[in-house]
Amino acid sequence: MNKEKVTKSIYIWVAAVSVLCITFLVMASYEFTKKPVQVSQNGQKEIIRTHANTVKELMSEMGITVHQHDELSHKLSDPIERGMDVNYIASKRIQLAIDRSNTEQYNTTASTVGEFFDEQGLEFQERDEVSHDLAAPIEQGMDIEVQKAFQVTLHDGGEKEKIWTTATTVGDLLKDQQVELSDLDQLNVSEEEIVKADTPIKITRIEKMTDTVEEDMEYAVETRRDESLPKGERKVLSSGENGLVTKKYEVILENGEEKSRELIEETVQKESRKEIIALGTKVEEEKAPVTVASASSDKKEARVVQASAKPSNKQDDTKTLQMHATAYTANCAGCSGVTATGIDLKENPDRKVVAVDPDVIPLGSRVWVEGYGTAIAGDTGGAIDGKRIDLFVPSKSQAHSYGRKQVTVKILD
Template identity: 55%
Template sequence: MKDVKSVLSSALVWTFVISTLCITFLGFVMFEATKASVQVTRDGEHQLIRTHADTVEELLSEMNVTVGSYDQLSHELSQPITYGMDVEYTASKSINLTIDNKEGRYHTTAATVGEFIEGQELDLKARDYISHDSGSSIEGGMSLEVAKAIQVKLNDGGEKQNVWTTASTVGEFLEKQNVTLDELDKLNVSKGDKLHTDIPVSITRIEKVTEIVQEELEYTVITQKDDSLPKGEERVVSDGEVGMVTKEYKVTITNGEESDRKLVRETVEKESKDQVVALGTKVEKVETASEAEPKRVTVPAEKTDQESTVRTVATTKTASDAPSIPSRDSDSGVKTLHMKATAYSADCPGCSGITATGINLKENPEQKVIAVDPNVIPLGSRVWVEGYGYAVAGDTGGAIQGNKIDLFVPSKGEANSFGHRTVQVKILE
């Protein structure tokens, strides 16, 4: 009897246990079956969530997500959860943004720098500066720098241009433009000054060069009375000789034009020699009105009268071997000008070597030719140029206008070394 009771008791216990397990399982199945399936996209990562949450706020709370004021959420927090709902949540990131040296702190949910900049409506141009590429990912705590370009007027030695730049100081601007200043150059502002669109940057280019010029020394004509010669007749007792002096000048070139010239050294290379002329004073009796004019008689110099007069023959500057150069006041009507001179050669890319008057400079490298403004010196004129000699005005040039000339030299090296000079020019014919 006891065995039967024991068996029945065990059966009842197992029945209870099994029933409890069944009820629990059925309850779990029912609990899971009543959950809603929700698609949650969090910072770009997708998850399928099954939840009994009633609202979006409860759902995010289950995921340990607290929505900040700068975060982005696709639904209101109070919106009820529905089956198949797609909830998107993006946490904001804090970054530092400096615009034209003004720093600020921003919160953004943008994924890239380009997306963030676009959201700020900065209206940036290609010439503006951004410290990061537009495709760079936004990272919390990152620092971005933006500089908007301004237009600055640059005058570099007379060459003017308008330049867009993001530089903040004059020194930074010059460095970005690869503009260097030589020791004598002058800048109208300081390199440390802030750059402004209404304040131009002006550079005065100053160069000091040494110029060597050879000039002829004047000689004097001494006239001595000679009573052995017929009155009025002249005889050269001794020829005069022109001397030569070398002068060294310090020349200041400002923005490519000569602005100052100082003589620093003068060396006499050859002394001049006086010319002695005997002037006849003998009066002869005229026998007939048709008698021929007395002939010139040459007598030894020691027979001349010691009484003499002296007059000076003025010579002109020259660096050539020309012995006779018309003076400014010559009766021949020679026109004398002072002109700005440069030099050129036929050795340049694309140059034909044929002048405006048809002279082939490549075949005649020693030809003395100058380029002129025909309105000042007519083409074909024969001229004398200080430091160059006799030449023909046989060419023109786009930059040769007004009181300027360009001297042809055989090589490019000579042209470069010639530089800029002010020379005397005589138009002979």
């Protein structure tokens, strides 16, 4: 009985071992018949042993679905061969926006941004702005933005320059160009305005400065009638002396050029000293006629002799002069507004009065001045010497606009 059991156990073990051997041989035979293939998937390489007959079956066996834009080194229908090297790169979907208004989607197998641009035949300049470095790896769903540079004309303080920019707003452009504005500077467009190639940007540089100047303050001339001097004779009783006034102006400059000037302060540093002139009014009396009897005749004959009679210098023709003319007002620094002959110009702003050199045109004469009309020679001045004449006008603006002219002057009487 025991012998039978032992024999039976031996048969069972032999059968089991036989089955295992057969299974091993079958499996070994199955594995041995597989073909080794090197597959590179997105850069990762591995050796695959497969019974697949085609590349498509191999991809399916590896769980890879090949899409239209993917990159595969072989056709899906190609047969599998022992030692085959299969390369597969899956495409990635990305978005490219150029100038913020033109956005497109792409499927690419490029590994870097630079390779993607080469793949699409896109070229950009160094001055263009790209959101990613060219060496940056392509990632699924990546958003790439490119802002192409364009030229804008910038006028800064009168200087014109064409610059390349990718700025969106005027403020961004000024910041990129390191252009700073002061509180007084003026910009022709708002800093928030969108930069456009056909819209020049103009900056007017405004400067406010103070200019202090010193000016002579002309002395006034006072004429006093003197009955002890012969008529028309002049004698200086007290010499005049110019004063000194400091004037402070607020000056506005636009792009370096003076735009306006306003007097904000005036200080008299030294008062002028009036010149006092004595003007003779004494008239010489003419002697009475003397009757002289002739001794050469029995009959007395008398003849009249005029004593101390002076020949007349008066000419029938009007005296005409060519003179340098300027203009003045009654409100100049140190002026009283009363002329040398006593005319109050402030009370008579429309009066035609000229300042003259009495040695050339006697005070009190009526004169005609080209462009001014008929006037009275009623004033003098420290700077009026020789053939110079100063015309009275009501306002400083008229005096400034008159300037200096060469005029014809006729002495009427």
